[in-house]
Amino acid sequence: MLAAIAAAQLISARNALVEAHHRRINDGESPEAVAEDAADLAGRAFDLIERGLAGYAVRK
Incomplete structure (x- = not known):
């Protein structure tokens, strides 16, 4: 579900x-x-999204 939300932000x-x-x-x-x-x-625009998605799908 989180991947779909991230994709929706990028597409929007x-x-x-x-x-x-x-x-x-x-x-x-x-x-x-x-x-x-x-x-x-x-x-x-994508900088705004990047800050909002910071930490999503980050390998640690």
Whole structure:
């Protein structure tokens, strides 16, 4: 069950990023402009998840 919860967090973050990119493009922003900060936004999103999942599935 914990693996499913962790996977759901990762998939939800990915989906939110994709939706945000599409929204920005639909609002008139160029794909190039969206791509410029896509990696930074993804990094920030997954950093949040990493802190939340800290300690999960860590071998000791």
